[in-house]
Amino acid sequence: MAQSEIDSIRALLASKPRPVGWPERRKRLDDVGAVWPVADDVELTAVDVDGIPGEYSIVPGSDPSRVLMFFPGGGYCSGSIQSHRRLVTEAGRAARMRTLALAYRLAPEHPFPAAYDDALTAWRFLRDQGIAAANIAVGGDSAGAGLTVALISRLRDAHEELPACAWLISPWTDLTMSGSTLVSKAAVDPLIHKEYLNELADAYLPAETDRKDPRVSPLYADLKNLPPMLIQIGSEETLLDDATRLAARAGAADVAVTLEIWSHMIHAWPLWNAHLEDGRRAIASAGSFIRAHQGMTASQPS
Secondary structure (H helix, E strand, O other), X not given: OHHHXXXXXXXXXXXXXXXXXXXXXHHHHHHHHOOOOOOOOOEEEEEXXXXXXEEEEEOXXXXXXXXXXXXXXXXXXXXXXOOOHHHHHHHHHHHOEEEEEEOOOOOOOOOXXXXXXXXXXXXXXXXXXXXXXXXXXXXXXXXXXXXXXXXXXXXXXXXXXXXXXXXXXXXXXXXXXXXXXXXXXXXXXXXXXXXXXXXXXXXXXXXXXXXXXXXXXXXXXXXXXXXXXXXXXXXXXXXXXXXXXXXXXHHHOOOOEEXXXXXXXXXXXXXXXXHXXXXXXXXXXXXHHHHHHOOXXXXXXX
């Protein structure tokens, strides 16, 4: 069943090949991500997050005082509230809390540190709304997962309260592109290849930027005292090594880290949860992880 379902997703992606221009690429991701709409019981509310477009979602029975803040992936150059709406809203259902999806600024129009700064703005917005840090989970997929770790590291360095936990789907953590699976998984990954990642990194990073800067490549960050993190990655992803190396570094820094490697899954597979059982299962696992850590005292810098 899982194999036939993921083959159907592969066919969908093959039917909508990646175009050349940035506006066209953004539309393509929106179109692919929005193939299946949100459930009928989801309540959506647009919100101005101190100048950043955002969207709250909630379903009946969820706790509005607890929030999953989510950064959509797309290589810092595409991805939107629309493309990730089904994923984010179902994650909120699984975690039984409100969600806040962010449309942070995208490159190349807005290169680093625009997205990095927008992440902090969004965090401060939630805290100013009276939401306790321990009642916030932060998550993202791909570049959004990298942004998640970068934000939490920034808060830790500033000696601020930290979120309860982090949820990282198919994280892109190394913009030097040194992961071995960029080569070994290239033939089976239908979406992410080294040449494409280099194009994204060139668009996102000013020329003088060190690609090992932990603000853009959290694999090289000091991960000490970060809150518990769940890393979910597919076995057929070129970014598999980005995820496993991050998990190893986090574990070595005494961070409570859970690494899930999903067989046969491809990049950001929970996006297609409407027609992919493994997508629904991954979201359910994330929901359980987030609920287990909500309300606990988040790690504080010593």
